Amino acid sequence: MWSFELDTPSLRVELATPPEGPWRYQAVLARGDELVAVVDDDVPPPRNGSLEIRTEGLWAELIVESAYDHVSLGCEAFGLRVDPPLDLSVPLLGDRIAFGLDLGFETEGPLDAIEGGYALPCLADGVILDRAATPDDVRAARAEVDAGRAAAGRTDPYRVVVYVEPPADLPAGELADVVGASVRDLGAAGATSVVFQGSAEAPEAGPLIRALAG
Numbered sequence: 001m002w003s004f005e006l007d008t009p010s011l012r013v014e015l016a017t018p019p020e021g022p023w024r025y026q027a028v029l030a031r032g033d034e035l036v037a038v039v040d041d042d043v044p045p046p047r048n049g050s051l052e053i054r055t056e057g058l059w060a061e062l063i064v065e066s067a068y069d070h071v072s073l074g075c076e077a078f079g080l081r082v083d084p085p086l087d088l089s090v091p092l093l094g095d096r097i098a099f100g101l102d103l104g105f106e107t108e109g110p111l112d113a114i115e116g117g118y119a120l121p122c123l124a125d126g127v128i129l130d131r132a133a134t135p136d137d138v139r140a141a142r143a144e145v146d147a148g149r150a151a152a153g154r155t156d157p158y159r160v161v162v163y164v165e166p167p168a169d170l171p172a173g174e175l176a177d178v179v180g181a182s183v184r185d186l187g188a189a190g191a192t193s194v195v196f197q198g199s200a201e202a203p204e205a206g207p208l209i210r211a212l213a214g
Contacts, residue, residue, distance in 0.1 A: 001117070002051075002062055004073060004105065006124055013073065013101070015051065015062060023053060025060055027075060027101070028086060029130060035086050036130050038079040038099055057197070065104075068111060068120065075101040076161050078197065079130070098163035100129040125152060135189035138162060142190035161193040162186050166208065176211040 002015045010030040017023050023043040029036040043053045051062040060075040080094035103126035112119045127145050142160060149158075164186075166178050183194050196208055 004103075009128065011128060013075075015053075015060070017045070017051070025053060025058065026088065027077075027079070027099070029079075029099075029128065030084075033084060035082050035084050036079045036097065036099060037082055037086060037088075037092055037094075038075070038077045039088060039092060060101075069107050071105045071122075073101055073103045073105065073126075075099065076163070076195075078163060096165070097130060100127070100161060102127045102158060127158075135185045138186055138189040138191050159192045160190055161195060162191045163195045163197055165197050166211075170207075172207060172210065175207055179208075179211045 001017065002013075004013045005011070012026070012028050014026045015023065016025075022041070023045050024041045025038070025043050026040075027038040038058065040055060040058050043055050043058070046052055046054075051064075053060050058075075058077040060077070061073075063072040063074075064070075065072055077099050078096050079099035080092050081097050082092055082094035086092075103124050105122040105124050107120050108123045109121035125148075127141075129141055138160065145158075145160075149155075164182050166175060166182075170178065179196060182196075186194050
């Protein structure tokens with residue numbers, strides 16, 4: 001079990017890696033009275049021995065850059081915006097939104113032994129993105145990220161992935177126009193990738209695939 005907690009903003013991420021059976025991933029972000037949750041209790045374990053998981057609507061990766069010193073955490077997923085209090089023992093209901101993490105944790109104090117493992121105080125640096133729905137949102141988020149990275153002296157490349165759920169039941173021509181405009185406008189705003197996902201109202205993937213191919 002890997003577990004990460006931030007104080008500001010309030011964020012908890014857990015990756016359970018049992019030796020047999022599916023893995024479990026949970027990320028819960030709290031901003032005031034608003035909660036965003038990404039929960040998947042049936043994640044196929046990776047076959048290559050890494051800590052990178054991929055399943056429908058979720059990609060996440062944990063990289064131990066330097067044992068007990070530096071860990072990187074990434075996530076690209078669809079989460080749910082839900083009302084508090086949060087009860088993870090029952091199916092969640094809420095508005096589906098895009099959610100992303102790109103965080104680094106560097107050790108800031110001594111290791112403490114706890115039941116079943118250890119705990120380390122860390123300084124976290126990176127990006128938590130749960131609100132970028134328009135090009136202006138992406139542009140504003142990218143400006144803050146770039147400023148923070150410049151202040152920290154970081155020059156390594158990083159990805160800005162935006163998930164888009166096109167309006168349901170659009171005619172084929174209009175859907176193709178929406179797809180093209182989204183790629184153009186979000187790319188110009190600073191997105192490095194745009195991922196399209198069907199909606200619950202229009203789960204059939206055929207029209208979206210044809211629009212992407214066009």
